[in-house]
Amino acid sequence: MRPRPTPSLVLPLLAAILALAPCVARAGAGSAVLRDGDLVAPCGDSLTEQKHYTVFMETYLLACQPAANLRTMQFGMNGDTTWGFLSRLRKNTAPFAPDVATVLFGMNDGGYLPPGRLGDRAERYRESLRGIVGEFRAAGAREIIIASPTLVDPATFKRGDPVEYNQTLDLLAAIAREVAEREGARFADVHGAMKRVMEKAKAAKGAAYEVGGDDGVHPGANGHLVITHTLLKALGCDGRIGTLTWDCAARRAEATPGHRVLSVTDGTLEIESTRHPFCFIAAPPNKPPASRTILDVLPFNEELNSLILVVKNAPAPRMRVSWGEWSRVYTAGELARGVNLAADFLDNPFCESFARLTAAVREKQDYETDAVKIILSSLGTWEKYFPEEQASSALRREKVVKKSVEQQAAVRAALQPVRHTLQLESVRENGVMSRQN
Incomplete structure (x- = not known):
C-alpha cells in the first residue's frame, strides 16, 4: 500500500495489517x-x-x-x-x-x-x-x-x-x-x-x-x-456482472470471468459463480416500501446489474428457462440477443447467500457507527482534559483501525461461491414441454 500522510502511529499498523490481507485478482478488474x-x-x-x-x-x-x-x-x-x-x-x-x-x-x-x-x-x-x-x-x-x-x-x-x-x-x-x-x-x-x-x-x-x-x-x-x-x-x-453463452446445437457453454461452467448435459447448464448479481430482499407486509418496489421507475438492473444469458441455436421458437426453482418463457430471438437474469428473476439462487452477506455487512457497519460516534468522537474530549495522555489516545485509534481491518477481511470471507443450475425446455404449440437433449 502506498504511504499516506496519516497520523504516524496509525499508518504503520494499518499498512502491516493490510499487507497480510488476501488480495483476490480478477481479469479485467x-x-x-x-x-x-x-x-x-x-x-x-x-x-x-x-x-x-x-x-x-x-x-x-x-x-x-x-x-x-x-x-x-x-x-x-x-x-x-x-x-x-x-x-x-x-x-x-x-x-x-x-x-x-x-x-x-x-x-x-x-x-x-x-x-x-x-x-x-x-x-x-x-x-x-x-x-x-x-x-x-x-x-x-x-x-x-x-x-x-x-x-x-x-x-x-x-x-x-x-x-x-x-x-x-x-x-x-x-x-x-x-x-x-x-x-x-x-x-x-x-x-x-x-x-x-x-x-x-x-x-x-x-x-x-x-x-x-x-x-x-x-x-x-x-x-x-x-x-x-x-x-x-x-x-x-x-454493472457487467457476467455473460453466460450456451450453444444448444454444439452442447457447449462458456462464461466470462467470475463464473465457471461445470457441466452442460441434457438441457442443463451448471455454473459456479464467485461474482454475484445484486439481489433485492422482499420486505414483510405492512413495512416501508421494499427496494424492489421502485425498480419499475429506477433503471438499477439495466445499468448496474447485468447477468446475461445468451442461448444460441434454440431448438424451438419458445423456450422455458428455469433457474433453480424459478422459470420464465422467452422467444428464441430474445434468448439469442441475451436476457438479463438478474432483472427477470428477482428471486433467484443467489438470494440466500446475498442475504447472509448483507447481514454480515450490516453487523460490521453497526460497529463502525459506534467507533465513529462514540469511541473516536470522545477522544477529542479526552485529549482536551488530559493532554499528557496523547499516546494513550493514539493507541485507541490504532485499536479501532485494527478491528475495522479485521472486520473487513471477515466480511470478504463471508462471500462464498454459489453453484446454480439453468435448464432449457421447448414450449410446444400444444403447451407440452420437452427438455432439450
Whole structure:
C-alpha cells in the first residue's frame, strides 16, 4: 500500500495489517474510479448512519465486484452537517486512509429553513465542502465524490413547507455541483435523481407512496436504492456482472470471468459463480416500501446489474428457462440477443447467500457507527482534559483501525461461491414441454 500522510502511529499498523490481507485478482478488474483493493468511505449525516444505502453499496462492491478486493467503511452521524464533519475529519476519518470518499450532506445544513431565511448557511455549506475536499486530499484520498442532498417527500414531511424546503435543497444541490467542478472532484446528483424517481413513482403508484420515508426526510429501502444507484454510477460501476453463452446445437457453454461452467448435459447448464448479481430482499407486509418496489421507475438492473444469458441455436421458437426453482418463457430471438437474469428473476439462487452477506455487512457497519460516534468522537474530549495522555489516545485509534481491518477481511470471507443450475425446455404449440437433449 502506498504511504499516506496519516497520523504516524496509525499508518504503520494499518499498512502491516493490510499487507497480510488476501488480495483476490480478477481479469479485467477496475473502472474509471475504483481500483483493486480500494477503501471506499461513505460520509454523511443520519441518512448515512441509517445504514441502508451504505449497506447496499458495500454489499454491491463485495458481491458484484466492479474491482477486486474492495473495502468499505461508513462514517455517518445523525444530525451532522458539512462543518461538523469537517471539524472531525482529520482525527476520525483520515486515520483509516480511504482511497475514495463519497460525501452526502445538506439536509441538516439547510436547517429546515426556506431559502430566504438561510442566512450564512449556504456559504458555510460551500466553504465546508471545499474544506472537506482539501482534507481528504491531504489524507491521500485519490477520488472525492460530492453528492447533492436528497429532497423531502411532500406526502410525509411535517417540519415545514415541503415545497419551500425543497427549494432550499435545490440551492444546496447547485452549490454542491459548483464546488465539485471548482475543486476537480466528481459530482453525484442524488438530488436530481431523487426528484425524477419520486415524480415517476408517485405518478405510477399514487401521491401517498413514500420515497422519502414516513417523516419525509429519512427514506426507506426504496429511496436508499436511488441514492445507491446514483453513487455507484458516480463510482464508475458499469454493472457487467457476467455473460453466460450456451450453444444448444454444439452442447457447449462458456462464461466470462467470475463464473465457471461445470457441466452442460441434457438441457442443463451448471455454473459456479464467485461474482454475484445484486439481489433485492422482499420486505414483510405492512413495512416501508421494499427496494424492489421502485425498480419499475429506477433503471438499477439495466445499468448496474447485468447477468446475461445468451442461448444460441434454440431448438424451438419458445423456450422455458428455469433457474433453480424459478422459470420464465422467452422467444428464441430474445434468448439469442441475451436476457438479463438478474432483472427477470428477482428471486433467484443467489438470494440466500446475498442475504447472509448483507447481514454480515450490516453487523460490521453497526460497529463502525459506534467507533465513529462514540469511541473516536470522545477522544477529542479526552485529549482536551488530559493532554499528557496523547499516546494513550493514539493507541485507541490504532485499536479501532485494527478491528475495522479485521472486520473487513471477515466480511470478504463471508462471500462464498454459489453453484446454480439453468435448464432449457421447448414450449410446444400444444403447451407440452420437452427438455432439450
